[in-house]
Amino acid sequence: MAWNMNDLSVFVAVISNKSITAAANKLGIQKSTISRSLERLESHLHVRLIERNNRNIRPTSDGQRLYEELLPTLDKLDSIYREFMGGGASGNINISTTIAFSREIISPALFNFTDENPNITLNIKSTTGYMDFYHDNIDIAIKLGASSPSDCYAKKLFTVQLCWYCSPAYLEKHPEVADASYSELTRHIRFVHSQENYPDKFKLKESDAALDLNTLPGVNVLEDVLMIRDAIISGSGVGLLPDVYCNTHVSKGRLIKIAPQLLVSPHVDVLAIYPGNSRLSSKLALVLSFLEKAVAAYLAHSSGETK
Structure with a gap:
């Protein structure tokens, strides 16, 4: 069965605000648009969802059941939308890195990142080999050299002499x-x-x-x-x-x-490689920023001590 997501969102807004007028103000649409959306949803489901008169509205038993089912689902969809649009970041990030990079650069900065981003879980694999993004489920790889796979982006972090x-x-x-x-x-x-x-x-x-x-x-x-x-x-x-x-x-x-x-x-470039076949998610952007800041802090510390 095909659902009209806009109609579902309108219905939940009306029940949550207990008013068509309040729902219209919150959604920024006309009351007539809300009325048409409710009529379309009821017609599509072949049930009456809302009882209304000139002053009050209330959900029918079918409407209440639909509302209780939809509310957590729409909240989850909104959370997913905000994550991918940069409004939040959560989930797992799999990182493949060289042993030296993990010990020298990531380790000193790791606690601050995990403390500031408790909803992001890092899975870091320190390896001397090159891991396959798709077979090994890698989101970011720290790689030595001047090239990257054709379907990936490469961000240079620093150069080694x-x-x-x-x-x-x-x-x-x-x-x-x-x-x-x-x-x-x-x-x-x-x-x-x-x-x-x-x-x-x-x-x-x-x-x-x-x-x-x-x-x-x-x-x-x-x-x-x-x-x-x-x-x-x-x-x-x-x-x-x-x-x-x-x-x-x-x-x-x-x-x-x-x-x-x-x-x-x-000289050898140290690169952060990540797949280029999709939009950069907010959590991936956060981890890339973390790696760049960790590198900058490490280089500043070591160069300051060698002056």
């Missing part, structure tokens, strides 16, 4: 690494970073030589770049690490940037 680091203690023991050549530096590399959504190739800008650290003898390949950073801080050789995740440790004297002449390219 890869630099060479070691600990002060390691530099004191091996002062030659401060301005070593690449071939000399490789003898001090014990851990390298590799993950599925990392760019395929890096080069040294000066020589245009490809970096293939994975093939170095005795090198351990780790998916978690923060494990490598922590190993380097503890004195385990030299590491090629994202500057964003090292700045704070440089300012505190735990890491030292070395070999500045060995510039590595390309």
Whole structure:
């Protein structure tokens, strides 16, 4: 059976306000429009819904039953409408993120977001691989690289530069690494970073030589770049690490940037990817805004400490 939603809304407004005039004022329509809507609904349902005289109206037993059934349903529809039009935000958001991004950027800001948005439930999956939006039911993915699926939008959050680091203690023991050549530096590399959504190739800008650290003898390949950073801080050789995740440790004297002449390219963009086949919902917009603010706060904090 086809329902006219406007007629149903008019009927509920009349019963709720106990007056055609009051309902007309609330809805911003003419009383004659309300009368025609009620007549049309009664004709469609083949029942009388309202008893009325010159002064009063009251629902019939059928009208009261219809009103009680419709009221929560229309309230729910109104809530859904306000959510999608930006008047409210609730529900689940599934986020796929890199391990480093979740630990360094999301974690410090997470409580404030959940405290301010109690109706939004975050499901965050930290992974080194790329998750499929549809198969894995992902709403937002944090991805490394310059590209995104053709049916998705990409918002750049920040850019990472890869630099060479070691600990002060390691530099004191091996002062030659401060301005070593690449071939000399490789003898001090014990851990390298590799993950599925990392760019395929890096080069040294000066020589245009490809970096293939994975093939170095005795090198351990780790998916978690923060494990490598922590190993380097503890004195385990030299590491090629994202500057964003090292700045704070440089300012505190735990890491030292070395070999500045060995510039590595390309820089790596960190992107927020989300499906582009529908209008941006209010809850998704809130989460994207949260991620941008968390990134801005993290970058401001780390850059302030390195000045």
